[in-house]
């Protein structure tokens with residue numbers, strides 16, 4: 001009997017899935033029912049001569065370091081090498097409105113009833129429903145089925161604001177920093193909390209890039225995962241840096257950021273000693289970085305994400321540059337990123353041919 005056509009998933013042609021990787025992508029087999037109808041952008045880190053195996057049946061473009069250098073030229077210097085921060089290149093070259101990014105050691109989790117969680121579907125629901133950053137709703141996400149705004153919630157605020165970011169969580173291996181990993185090597189996150197919260201305006205948060213979705217048209221140019229990895233003094237702060245920048249800008253422009261559902265199953269604990277080395281300077285630098293972002297204000301003529309981001313980069317250079325020359329380099333890289341973003345996105349053309357596409361072309 002002929003099989004029924006698969007239902008078309010939400011935002012099928014408006015969303016790209018970005019995966020940073022140094023390994024074969026067998027993990028996609030578990031995600032196949034949820035991902036197969038979406039386009040993937042694979043950012044291959046490390047040795048570009050290594051062949052990354054992608055399971056059959058997925059529609060993807062793959063970019064390695066040679067592609068990044070070819071497409072961006074000197075501006076490739078803002079894209080990290082030998083760090084998952086390279087994933088932001090995928091955000092830049094995407095032509096879609098929405099992005100979902102996931103690590104290749106993240107698998108489908110189960111909710112308390114044993115049902116497999118379609119993380120992408122939940123992120124899409126989060127992004128397509130408003131956020132409430134200006135007044136906290138104590139019954140969590142008022143736009144979910146079976147709940148609403150509670151008594152005393154101002155009606156003038158119930159329309160909410162557009163949601164720019166949906167930050168998902170992780171069962172099993174939690175995204176702990178190295179010191180916590182060292183002190184609690186066997187701790188696993190088994191707690192499934194059935195909630196989606198808007199992060200209030202004025203509050204920063206530690207954004208993890210492992211299970212993250214965002215509206216590229218609202219906040220894409222600010223979603224730069226800072227300079228990490230090869231040649232850099234810190235690692236594992238790429239997503240944190242992006243999270244602090246986008247939250248200040250979302251607060252300024254009146255966009256929302258949500259955290260909570262969906263969960264993924266994070267399977268692999270990276271080496272805590274390697275992580276400690278990467279994080280070491282960040283652990284004490286962040287005691288000065290956080291007050292900087294908490295106090296950061298953007299002028300009223302910062303009416304676009306790009307203008308906000310350039311303004312923020314100037315403040316980074318001026319106020320964090322005294323901590324370490326790294327922040328001067330990072331501030332410059334923020335400007336390079338925005339320039340590259342605008343170049344690539346204002347003239348979407350054959351320039352962004354990926355390795356896979358160029359291989360196909362070579363066979364013609």
Ligand SMILES: O=c1ccn([C@@H]2O[C@H](COP(=O)(O)OP(=O)(O)O[C@H]3O[C@@H](CO)[C@H](O)[C@H]3O)[C@@H](O)[C@H]2O)c(=O)[nH]1
Pocket residue numbers: 019020021022023044045046081082083084085086102103104105175208209210235236237238239268269270
């Ligand atoms: O040099 C590298 C190392 C890894 N990758 C790819 O990036 C992701 C995350 O790698 P991994 O799961 O090994 O690392 P974690 O410590 O669990 O990742 C957490 O730290 C954040 C990195 O800042 C990350 O977002 C968190 O999840 C995998 O897909 C690797 O293949 C890489 O591209 N380059």
Ligand SMILES: [Mn+2]
Pocket residue numbers: 103105266268269270
């Ligand atoms: Mn991991």
